[in-house]
Amino acid sequence: MRNAPHILINTPDIEIWPGGLLRARSNDDARILARASHVLRRKHDGRYLGAQLQGGMMPLVTRLADEPGVGFALAALDAARRQPKRIPPAAGELPLHQLQLRLQQLDLDADAYAAHTGLPLVAEPLHLHLAGFDRYRRPLWLTKGAARGWQRMQQAAAIDGLALDAISGYRSHAYQLGIFERKLARGLSVADILTVNAAPGYSEHHSGAALDISAPGEPPAEESFEHTAAFAWLQQHAPGFGFHMSYPRDNPHGIVYEPWHWCYRSDEHAHA
Incomplete structure (x- = not known):
């Protein structure tokens, strides 16, 4: 079953x-x-x-x-x-004991990186809920609260005549390391990649509470998203569904401006 x-x-x-x-x-x-x-x-x-x-x-x-x-x-x-189907799985997080190895693979000092960026370590949740499908018809995994918030926000935007596309949601530490490995293979340096991608263990996507959002016809993860009606709607309405833009211009973490990246920050996920 x-x-x-x-x-x-x-x-x-x-x-x-x-x-x-x-x-x-x-x-x-x-x-x-x-x-x-x-x-x-x-x-x-x-x-x-x-x-x-x-x-x-x-x-x-x-x-x-x-x-x-x-x-x-x-x-x-x-x-x-x-476990009986009527009982929801217990909330919780995976241990971080393997993360140091992933950072060593990138020759990154975790303490120095955290001090420089102000980004916290982010554990992966024990369970993730299906929040629908992304633009590419891949399952979109989020925590229970973020999944509900996203579905309600997407429906509210549709009522207002706007379509919101999910581009990506949960990513594991291992997946984040793979992003770095692929970009390193293309000739980028770790320093270059860190201006766009958080180090493994420090991405909000690990929490299952963050997702990248776009609009139909708009390229994914591009600054041009800020000029769309969808972005204007998110600025006005997303906080009411628990979502906030994590990386505005001149953010203190050294991450480039990301108008597409939104994170669910209810009390349950205030740490994400």
């Missing part, structure tokens, strides 16, 4: 996705994913590791038992499957 509502179970190395949301990469994958209640997905590269079927866990890689963090993930899945 599939999760209702759709909830992503988060662990340090592996995400546990509810069935029916991941795209098949082969005909064999399509047949397996169509029957799966949950899928184990490796965080650092998105590889599918195993599918929970009615008869048990079907490995999708050789030596599934040797995958880092698989024992933790299987225990989390077992606990979730034994």
Whole structure:
């Protein structure tokens, strides 16, 4: 039986996705994913590791038992499957013990970076809720409060005749590291990347409370978004739904002006 509502179970190395949301990469994958209640997905590269079927866990890689963090993930899945559907999963955050390794891969001193930017460390939530789909038809994962706030805000904008597109929501520490690795491969320096992207562990996207927003026909993550009717609407109405623009011009964190980046800051997520 599939999760209702759709909830992503988060662990340090592996995400546990509810069935029916991941795209098949082969005909064999399509047949397996169509029957799966949950899928184990490796965080650092998105590889599918195993599918929970009615008869048990079907490995999708050789030596599934040797995958880092698989024992933790299987225990989390077992606990979730034994929990009654009417009881929401407990809120909580993942530990930060692996973050230092990710920063070392970039030759970044965490203490110096935090002191320079004023950005806090951001832990990943234990559970994320499906908040709909982004512009590219990818599942949009947010915390429960942020998901509700986004859906209500998107609906209110539609009533006013404006369409709001989600570009991205939750990102793991591993995903953030991948952004840096791809840009480094293109010849950018870490210093260049840090003017646009927060270091792994310091992005509001890790919290599941932040999302990037655009409008139909508008390129994603571009300053030109500030000239749209959608941005003007957000400036007026977003705070009423709990969302605030995190990086205005001349912000103290050294992040470039990002009119597209909004974060849900209810009391529950005041730290995000």
